[in-house]
Amino acid sequence: MTRVLIVDDHAAMRMGFRTILAASGLEVIGEAASGREAVDAAASMRPDVILMDVQMPDLDGIEATRLILGDAGDAPPRVVIVTTFDRDDYLFAALDAGASGFLLKNAGPEELVNAVRVVAAGDALLAPEVTRRVIERFASPASSVAPALTPATAPAAGQDVDLTEREAEVLRLLAQAMSNAEIAARLYIGEATVKTHVSNILLKLGVRDRVAAVVYAHRHGLA
Structure with a gap:
């Protein structure tokens, strides 16, 4: 079973994600309310997938992703950035930090569950609305x-x-x-x-x- 860590500074958002994932047979092994908590939880819990918010106190989600993946050894978790903000700087910084997915919080429950399963299988996932921007930006020499x-x-x-x-x-x-x-x-x-x-x-x-x-x-x- 895929083991998921949810990272978001809003308790209601964490609860919503937990409910959606649990109903789909995914195991939520923990939650974190800040980037620093996420780094500690990832080290101790060893999740398969991390759903990571961007704007959080103490340490933002992008820097937390960079720290987690830089210190994960041979079996790093897969990180999906889940944010309210459809901003290019977040998108490109997240990919540069090593995130395997980028999803907006207005995505439906099925999209959220699919994102976890896709990255857990070793693939990468981007919200359809940002795929074209990634290609246009990164394809430039x-x-x-x-x-x-x-x-x-x-x-x-x-x-x-x-x-x-x-x-x-x-x-x-x-x-x-x-x-x-x-x-x-x-x-x-x-x-x-x-x-x-x-x-x-x-x-x-x-x-x-x-x-x-x-x-x-x-x-x-x-x-």
């Missing part, structure tokens, strides 16, 4: 944020990437912000097969997650 998503281990522009024909096809569909289920339906293959292809793509590109793969594909003409 002049982007100052892109290096965080395109590490030094990634092949340079123009350098051949040894993708199979099927992997290249999956990458093109990833670059259209398709989910594993949508890619599976498009290519008439199983979701498990898609997940294997995505894992191979991330390894070969030397990038962190599928969001980084999408950015890489757009920046390097592979989309």
Whole structure:
């Protein structure tokens, strides 16, 4: 069972998230009301997924994410930023800090549950309304944020990437912000097969997650 830590400085919001997740069979192992509490709770509880607010007392959610993921060893939790504020600076800073997802608090219960399950499975998730902005911002060669998503281990522009024909096809569909289920339906293959292809793509590109793969594909003409 996926173990979730909820971090938000509003008790009512934490209770709402807990109710939604518990009703969907997800285990909420703890709550934190500040970024500092989140860092301590993540270290002691070892959650699989953290739902992280941004604006909190003591330590904001983005810096808390950076500290948690920087000190998590070989099995870091997956962090989903959940915020009221649809701001680009929050979005890009969250991704740069290592967050695997970005969701707005006006998302429905099904979207919240899906976000937890998607990132717990090793994928990354962005609210649909921000996906285009991420691609436009990070795909620019002049982007100052892109290096965080395109590490030094990634092949340079123009350098051949040894993708199979099927992997290249999956990458093109990833670059259209398709989910594993949508890619599976498009290519008439199983979701498990898609997940294997995505894992191979991330390894070969030397990038962190599928969001980084999408950015890489757009920046390097592979989309």
